[in-house]
Structure formats: C-alpha cells, structure tokens
Amino acid sequence: MKYIYYPGCSLKSTGKLYEESLLAVFRALNIDYVELNDWNCCGATAYMAIDEDKAFVLAARNLALAEEQLKGEEEVNIVAPCSACYMVLLKTQKYLKENPADMRKVQTALYESGLAYRGKARIRHPLDVFINDLGEKEISKAIKKPLTGLRVVPYYGCQTVRPYSTFEDQRNPVSMDRLFKAAGAEIVDWTMKTRCCGASLTGTIQEVALPLSYVILHEAKKRRADVITTACSLCQFNLECYQTDIDKKFKTDLKIDVLYFTQLLGLALGIPPVELGIQRLFSAPDNVFKILEGGDHVYV
Amino acid sequence: MDRSKLAESFALDNTATDIIEIKRRIKYENELDKGFRKKIAESAHGEKLYGCIQCGTCSAACPVSHYMDYTPRKIIQMVREGFKTEVLNSSTVWLCASCYACTVECPKGIKITDVMYALKREAISGGYKHKNFPASVLASNFFSQVLNNGRNSEGPLLLKIYLKTNPFMLFKNMMLGFKLWRRGRISMKTEHIKDKKALKKLLQSMDNMKEAAVI
Numbered sequence: 001m002k003y004i005y006y007p008g009c010s011l012k013s014t015g016k017l018y019e020e021s022l023l024a025v026f027r028a029l030n031i032d033y034v035e036l037n038d039w040n041c042c043g044a045t046a047y048m049a050i051d052e053d054k055a056f057v058l059a060a061r062n063l064a065l066a067e068e069q070l071k072g073e074e075e076v077n078i079v080a081p082c083s084a085c086y087m088v089l090l091k092t093q094k095y096l097k098e099n100p101a102d103m104r105k106v107q108t109a110l111y112e113s114g115l116a117y118r119g120k121a122r123i124r125h126p127l128d129v130f131i132n133d134l135g136e137k138e139i140s141k142a143i144k145k146p147l148t149g150l151r152v153v154p155y156y157g158c159q160t161v162r163p164y165s166t167f168e169d170q171r172n173p174v175s176m177d178r179l180f181k182a183a184g185a186e187i188v189d190w191t192m193k194t195r196c197c198g199a200s201l202t203g204t205i206q207e208v209a210l211p212l213s214y215v216i217l218h219e220a221k222k223r224r225a226d227v228i229t230t231a232c233s234l235c236q237f238n239l240e241c242y243q244t245d246i247d248k249k250f251k252t253d254l255k256i257d258v259l260y261f262t263q264l265l266g267l268a269l270g271i272p273p274v275e276l277g278i279q280r281l282f283s284a285p286d287n288v289f290k291i292l293e294g295g296d297h298v299y300v
Numbered sequence: 301m302d303r304s305k306l307a308e309s310f311a312l313d314n315t316a317t318d319i320i321e322i323k324r325r326i327k328y329e330n331e332l333d334k335g336f337r338k339k340i341a342e343s344a345h346g347e348k349l350y351g352c353i354q355c356g357t358c359s360a361a362c363p364v365s366h367y368m369d370y371t372p373r374k375i376i377q378m379v380r381e382g383f384k385t386e387v388l389n390s391s392t393v394w395l396c397a398s399c400y401a402c403t404v405e406c407p408k409g410i411k412i413t414d415v416m417y418a419l420k421r422e423a424i425s426g427g428y429k430h431k432n433f434p435a436s437v438l439a440s441n442f443f444s445q446v447l448n449n450g451r452n453s454e455g456p457l458l459l460k461i462y463l464k465t466n467p468f469m470l471f472k473n474m475m476l477g478f479k480l481w482r483r484g485r486i487s488m489k490t491e492h493i494k495d496k497k498a499l500k501k502l503l504q505s506m507d508n509m510k511e512a513a514v515i
Contacts, residue, residue: 009452014485038494040450045398046442049420052343057506058446061499087400099345109505113498158399163413170404196363196399203458204434204465208367208395241476280483 003129004066004078004121005033008085009041015082015233017277021262022081022126024275028266029134029142033079036066042085045200053105059092060106064117076121079129081262083232087159089123094164125160126262127175127231128167136182144270146184150291152264153188153225154180155216157235158196170194176229176261183268192219197238206245213238214246217254226287229261236260240282257285267292332382340379344418348410352376358402358412368392372402372412379415388423392416394433434465447503450493455486 005026011019026033039062041047047055066078080086096103097119110117130139154176161168168175173194177187195216198209217239220228230236240258247254259281266276267288278285341349352373359371369391370378378387387393393416402412422428424436438461445452455477462470480486493499 009491010454012491013454013487014480016485040493040499041446041452043446044442044452046439047446048398048417049436049439050424050443052417052421053506053510054503057502061502095345105506105509109502109509112505113502158397158401162400163403194401196397196401199397199399200438201364201395201397201435203461204438205395208364212363241480280485282479282483 001032001075001077001133002070002073003031003033003124004036004069004076006036006039006062006066006078006080006085006089008039008080008082010082010084010233014237015260017280018081018233018236018260018262020275020277021260021266024271025262025266025269028269028271029130029139031129031134034069036062036078037069039065042080042082042088044084044088048088053102055088056092056095056102057106057109059088060096060110060117061115063089063093063119063121063123064110064115066121067118068115077124077129078121079124079126081126081231083125083157083160084234086123086125087162087164090164090166093119093121093123123166125165125167125231127160127179130179130265131175132167136178139179139265140182140184143183143268145268145292147180147264147268147288147291148184148186150185150288151188151224151226152180152185153190153220153223153228154193154261155220155228155230155235155239156193157230157232158194158199160231161194176231179261179265180229183265185264185268188220188223188225190219190223192216197235199234199238202238202242209238210242210246210249213242214250214252217243217246217256218250218252220256221254225256226291227257227259227264227285229259229264231261243282255283257281257283257287259285259288264288327383333384334382336382336384336387337380340415340418340422343421344411344414346411346414348408349376349415350380351408352380352410353408355407357405357407358410361401361405363399363401364395364397368395372416375419376410376412376415379419385428387419388426388428389430391430391433393419393423394430394435396420434461437461437465448492448496449490450496450499451491453487453489453491455488456490459488 007019043055043058067076070076080089096106107117156173161173162170181187196212198212201209236258243254263276341347354373356373359365359373362372365371375387375392396416398413400413441457441460442452445457
C-alpha cells in the first residue's frame with residue numbers, strides 16, 4: 001500500500017527534524033510513501049477564524065489532490081504528521097459529509113479549477129500507521145538498539161487526539177505508549193498526555209503560554225522522565241525552544257530533552273542521528289545516548 | 301496594579317472622586333442584541349448552543365480560563381442573552397488556543413471551540429479590535445499569506461506580526477531566531493505553491509458562490 005505524505009508548512013521549517021526523522025523511519029520500516037504534489041497550507045487555527053468556507057475549500061483541495069495522485073488505487077491514505085493538519089483535514093471531511101449543501105459548493109469550486117473531490121481519502125496520523133497498519137510485533141522485530149531503562153513520557157498534545165481522532169481515545173491515548181513499549185522503553189504514566197502546550201499563543205501572548213508549557217515540563221521532571229516525546233511540531237517547539245525562558249521566569253532548572261517520537265523510534269531502529277535531525281535540537285539528548293550506548297559516560 | 305494605585309490615592313486624598321468612574325453595572329433588556337445568538341448559532345453550525353445547562357465543565361476543562369475576563373461558560377450564556385459588545389470585546393475569544401478540551405467534555409455536545417471561531421470571525425468582520433491581543437493580527441496576516449502564496453512561511457509571518465504589534469518582542473526573540481536559523485529550522489524565504497493561479501481561482505469561485513447565495 002502506498003501512502004500519500006502531506007507535510008504541511010511547519011514540517012518544512014521549524015519542524016524540519018520531524019520530517020527528516022519521519023521519512024527515515026518510513027524507509028527503515030519499508031513503508032512506501034510519496035509526497036503530495038503541490039500541496040497547500042491546511043489553514044490551521046487561523047484560517048478558521050477569518051473565513052470558514054475558504055478554510056474548508058483549502059483543506060479539501062489537498063484531499064482532492066491526493067485522490068487525483070492515487071487515481072487507480074482502491075484506497076487513498078493520506079498521512080498528516082502535523083497535528084493541526086491532521087485535525088483540520090478530518091474536520092473538513094466530517095463537516096462536508098454532514099452538510100451536503102456545503103459539499104456541493106466545495107465540489108463546484110474545486111471542479112472549476114480542474115479538481116474533483118469525492119470524500120474517499122482516509123486521513124491518517126503516523127502513529128495510527130505504525131500501530132494499526134504495521135503493528136507492535138513488526139516494530140519490535142525491527143528494533144536494533146532497544147531503549148531498555150529509558151524513562152519515556154509520551155506527550156500527545158491537543159489536536160492529535162481531539163476532537164476527531166479516528167484511532168485514539170480522547171482522554172487517555174495509548175498509541176505512543178504501545179509504540180515505545182515495543183521498543184523496550186519504560187513508559188511513565190502521567191496526567192498531562194493531552195494537555196495544551198500553549199500553541200500559537202507563545203508567539204503572541206507569552207504571559208499565558210509559558211505557564212502552560214511549564215506545567216507540562218515540571219510534571220515530567222517530577223516523574224523523573226528522561227525524555228518527552230511529542231507528535232506535533234508546535235508542541236515540540238514550545239517545550240524545547242522556550243525552556244530557557246521558562247527557567248528564567250519560574251526560577252527552575254528543567255533541562256528535559258524533548259524529541260519527536262519518530263526521532264526516538266529512529267534511534268531505536270539504529271538509524272544514524274544525523275539522518276534523524278538530532279543535530280537540529282537545541283541540546284544533544286544525552287540521556288538517550290547514554291542508554292543506547294550502554295551505561296554512563298565516563299570522562300577520563 | 302490598578303487596585304494598589306487606587307489605594308495609594310485614597311491614602312493621599314479622601315475625596316478622590318476623579319479616579320472612581322461612576323458607571324451603571326447592569327444592562328437593561330432593551331439594550332441587548334437579541335439577534336446575536338441566532339447569528340452565532342448559525343455561524344457555528346450549532347443550535348445546541350441554546351441547550352447549555354451552565355454546568356461549567358467547559359471552564360473547568362479550559363487550560364487558559366483563569367486568564368479570561370469571562371470564562372467559556374459565561375461567554376455561552378452572554379451569547380444567548382445578547383451581550384454582543386461585551387463578548388466581542390472580551391479577551392476570551394482571543395485567548396482560546398483551540399485545544400478542543402471543552403468540546404470533548406461538554407455533556408450537551410456543544411462545540412464550544414467552533415462557537416469561539418464564530419465569535420472570532422464576528423469580531424474581525426465587525427471591526428472589534430483588542431489592542432493587547434496580537435492573536436487577531438496573527439490570524440489576519442496568516443490568512444493573507446495563505447491567500448496569496450498557498451503556504452505559510454513562519455519566518456516572514458512572525459517578523460511581520462512583531463513589527464505590527466510589539467517590536468520589543470522582536471528584540472526579545474532575536475536570540476531564539478538566531479538559534480533556530482543556525483540549525484536550519486527557520487528561514488526568511490517566502491514559501492509558495494506552484495499553481496498560485498488555480499488557488500486564486502478556487503477561492504474566487506468560493507466568493508462568487510457566497511455572493512450568489514446572499515442575492
């Protein structure tokens with residue numbers, strides 16, 4: 001089966017390491033993918049706030065493009081790793097299905113620019129693909145460097161699971177837990193799995209956004225986590241890049257590694273760190289390397 | 301801060317009438333906008349809005365409700381009653397980070413996040429501007445960027461917002477920007493799709509249809 005890969009804007013800039021690691025893991029696990037031709041922005045949370053009809057038609061254009069690209073195939077699976085993209089595409093599909101009048105409008109507009117939208121595409125999250133299409137057994141077979149002893153806290157964020165997710169429980173998601181259990185890691189259960197990280201408020205109203213990220217980081221620290229894994233480019237950005245600001249504001253010394261789940265999975269699969277974009281992180285994830293290389297670093 | 305200032309001035313002068321603004325604290329029924337709730341319910345695709353039982357689950361689930369001037373529960377009630385200006389001028393609408401916690405938890409199935417989106421649209425189109433909230437500026441700049449290029453370029457977008465709202469933030473975030481740039485995670489290049497013309501046409505025909513529906 002071939003997957004259509006829909007990167008979205010942030011995986012091409014601040015989330016570049018997410019794209020690199022995701023595609024490296026896809027290759028290592030023999031998942032066949034192709035990037036969506038001439039994709040456009042999904043609209044995220046901002047477009048919905050200005051003009052809803054246009055927000056829907058923008059997202060539907062991507063779905064229509066995916067259907068066109070895999071014309072002969074029986075099933076069209078579109079993988080959206082960014083959680084905002086994932087949610088917006090799902091929301092659009094669901095809304096258009098429920099409102100035939102708007103569906104006709106969108107279809108007409110798309111038809112006029114040479115596209116056809118049938119509502120056939122299935123929208124998938126990479127976690128969904130790994131757990132449900134591939135399965136834990138396959139993954140644990142492919143693990144080359146087990147993460148034994150590494151304390152992982154899986155952080156899912158809001159829009160990966162809420163409100164339209166097709167593969168997860170909205171209050172207690174478990175797919176990332178299962179994934180890293182298969183990779184041999186020790187999973188730390190916590191209550192912040194789906195708590196909001198502050199999203200785009202970090203760029204606009206920091207007084208509100210920084211405490212939100214702080215709560216998550218503090219909780220992870222309290223539970224002696226070695227690494228937080230995320231599935232969203234905005235979550236990773238907020239939790240990692242603002243850590244110095246948070247330390248200053250709350251007089252703490254957090255220093256927690258925040259990795260994309262694909263990066264940690266890639267390391268366990270034995271992919272070289274450079275291919276996973278580890279060098280793009282603000283600080284090297286020493287805790288993870290310590291486990292992978294066996295024991296503490298001893299400086300002579 | 302205001303309160304301490306107030307106390308200070310009281311200590312200096314017992315008859316500090318000039319700082320206490322005398323204002324009516326209630327609104328009479330004929331001053332309310334009765335059509336407001338219908339407008340918002342239609343825009344948010346939810347007649348369910350009328351069925352709110354005021355349990356406050358949304359406010360409890362909301363991670364930013366303690367910064368809002370009216371909590372989500374209050375906003376829903378105010379929309380139903382028709383407090384249009386208060387609702388559209390409130391910080392609540394712009395503090396909502398769209399995390400959908402309220403939507404998932406609501407026992408009556410009200411899509412509160414969608415109501416917030418409807419209020420955002422209403423506030424922007426009605427010209428209500430909250431001067432301290434760049435979130436609305438972010439939304440409109442993001443919109444125009446995607447409208448023209450089909451894609452969002454984070455670097456230029458942030459630069460534009462900071463210049464427009466708070467240049468001090470630009471200075472504050474310079475180090476962060478530099479760190480990101482060194483790691484190849486941000487660029488000042490404007491991203492765009494290949495077929496810009498088709499996208500424009502697509503959005504144009506969406507506009508045409510809307511006009512046709514109005515006529």
